[in-house]
Amino acid sequence: MPSSRSVVIVGAGIGGLTAALAIARRGFEVAVFDQAERLEEVGAGIQLSPNASRILLALGLAEQLQRHVVTPEELRVIDALTARVLARAPLGAAAERRYGAPYWVIHRSDLQTVLVEAVRAYPGIVSAHSPQGDIEHRGAALIGADGLWSSLRGSLGHRRAPRFAGHSAWRALAPAEAMAPELRAPAVNLWLGSAAHLVHYPVRGGSLVNVVAIMRDDWRETGWSAPADRAEILARYSAAAWSATARALLAAPRHWQKWALYDRPPLAHWGTGAVTLLGDAAHPMLPYLAQGAAMAIEDAAVLAQRLAETRDNPAAAMRRYERQRRSRTARAQRAARRNGTIYQLAGPAASLRSLALASLGGARLLARYDWLYGWTPA
Numbered sequence: 310m311p312s313s314r315s316v317v318i319v320g321a322g323i324g325g326l327t328a329a330l331a332i333a334r335r336g337f338e339v340a341v342f343d344q345a346e347r348l349e350e351v352g353a354g355i356q357l358s359p360n361a362s363r364i365l366l367a368l369g370l371a372e373q374l375q376r377h378v379v380t381p382e383e384l385r386v387i388d389a390l391t392a393r394v395l396a397r398a399p400l401g402a403a404a405e406r407r408y409g410a411p412y413w414v415i416h417r418s419d420l421q422t423v424l425v426e427a428v429r430a431y432p433g434i435v436s437a438h439s440p441q442g443d444i445e446h447r448g449a450a451l452i453g454a455d456g457l458w459s460s461l462r463g464s465l466g467h468r469r470a471p472r473f474a475g476h477s478a479w480r481a482l483a484p485a486e487a488m489a490p491e492l493r494a495p496a497v498n499l500w501l502g503s504a505a506h507l508v509h510y511p512v513r514g515g516s517l518v519n520v521v522a523i524m525r526d527d528w529r530e531t532g533w534s535a536p537a538d539r540a541e542i543l544a545r546y547s548a549a550a551w552s553a554t555a556r557a558l559l560a561a562p563r564h565w566q567k568w569a570l571y572d573r574p575p576l577a578h579w580g581t582g583a584v585t586l587l588g589d590a591a592h593p594m595l596p597y598l599a600q601g602a603a604m605a606i607e608d609a610a611v612l613a614q615r616l617a618e619t620r621d622n623p624a625a626a627m628r629r630y631e632r633q634r635r636s637r638t639a640r641a642q643r644a645a646r647r648n649g650t651i652y653q654l655a656g657p658a659a660s661l662r663s664l665a666l667a668s669l670g671g672a673r674l675l676a677r678y679d680w681l682y683g684w685t686p687a
């Protein structure tokens with residue numbers, strides 16, 4: 310159980326684990342609790358943009374992560390019907406030069422495993438299985454990193470439920486060897502269709518391709534692993550609107566899982582006293598900017614810095630952390646929503662969007678995200 314000097318973290322997701330490491334490295338005792346008894350092998354990839362990778366590297370995780378990551382050479386934006394590449398934004402060495410840290414993609418469970426192992430190996434961190442309700446809070450500070458459906462957020466008085474986006478994300482992994490070369494190349498691919506889009510990139514050293522298909526949908530069940538039907542996705546991504554290449558990609562995985570997508574509007578106050586929120590618990594966002602985990606990782610680095618500055622006054626440190634993080638995370642939440650609207654345009658508006666992207670070009674497309682990827686902890 311936590312001592313009166315320890316920092317207690319509820320939730321051992323990407324945000325909670327990164328916070329545990331970052332805060333313990335500043336000399337605090339940390340206790341991290343999760344309701345889940347073991348990691349779920351969720352079939353999903355995650356993009357780690359330079360603003361997030363630079364923090365994980367600074368935490369000493371380079372060697373462990375390099376075993377698992379893929380460095381995509383480019384971001385390709387592709388027209389769903391014709392399979393024509395509308396824009397290519399340079400990633401790989403070009404992104405690393407521009408932002409001072411790599412742009413990676415990784416299987417979510419590989420990232421989670423690297424973080425869990427680092428936490429377990431760290432002498433100042435205790436990790437345990439326990440739901441938030443069972444934790445007797447005797448620490449000096451409490452961090453709610455318990456995700457989109459955070460119960461700590463509710464106990465801080467923020468009782469509004471997450472809002473359903475009207476979209477679902479269908480996710481799958483397929484063996485890369487079964488794919489055509491252009492589908493398994495080291496690239497992040499974004500296919501834009503009419504009222505639906507598709508993202509895919511290789512993970513696990515390039516042996517698997519992570520596929521995410523996002524469509525308008527009324528299905529709104531919660532949870533991370535609802536099974537989904539391959540025939541249904543092929544019916545929804547029909548040959549009338551999707552090229553044979555895109556449909557070959559969708560036909561490759563045997564098993565699909567689906568997620569209903571939710572976010573929440575930005576929050577004016579995250580915490581009170583020596584209690585605060587971090588990651589999706591504070592600022593859940595739609596996945597159209599690929600930044601939810603990245604923002605949780607940034608939160609962790611900033612919160613650790615602020616706690617270290619005022620060791621004897623965690624409440625003051627938390628208010629400073631919140632002031633520093635609120636506008637940036639709100640901007641990311643809004644930008645993610647805006648991308649969602651653009652990606653899900655239908656009919657002539659979708660054609661205009663594709664034309665605009667083609668004329669913008671890849672380099673200028675990437676430069677629009679300098680505010681995100683160029684960020685470093687102060």
Ligand SMILES: Cc1cc2nc3c(=O)[nH]c(=O)nc-3n(C[C@H](O)[C@H](O)[C@H](O)COP(=O)(O)OP(=O)(O)OC[C@H]3O[C@@H](n4cnc5c(N)ncnc54)[C@H](O)[C@@H]3O)c2cc1C
Nearest residue numbers: 320322323324344356441455456588589599600601602603
């Ligand atoms: C389709 C999709 C694609 C995405 N792609 C990307 C991407 O490419 N890049 C990116 O940066 N982000 C991406 N994201 C977002 C990212 O997955 C989340 O933002 C991120 O996982 C949030 O991390 P977190 O630690 O805040 O919360 P979570 O990962 O949700 O972790 C919360 C933890 O808290 C635990 N918990 C919950 N309640 C309690 C309780 N009461 N007591 C104890 N423990 C509790 C849970 O078991 C869980 O382990 C994507 C999301 C989706 C849906």
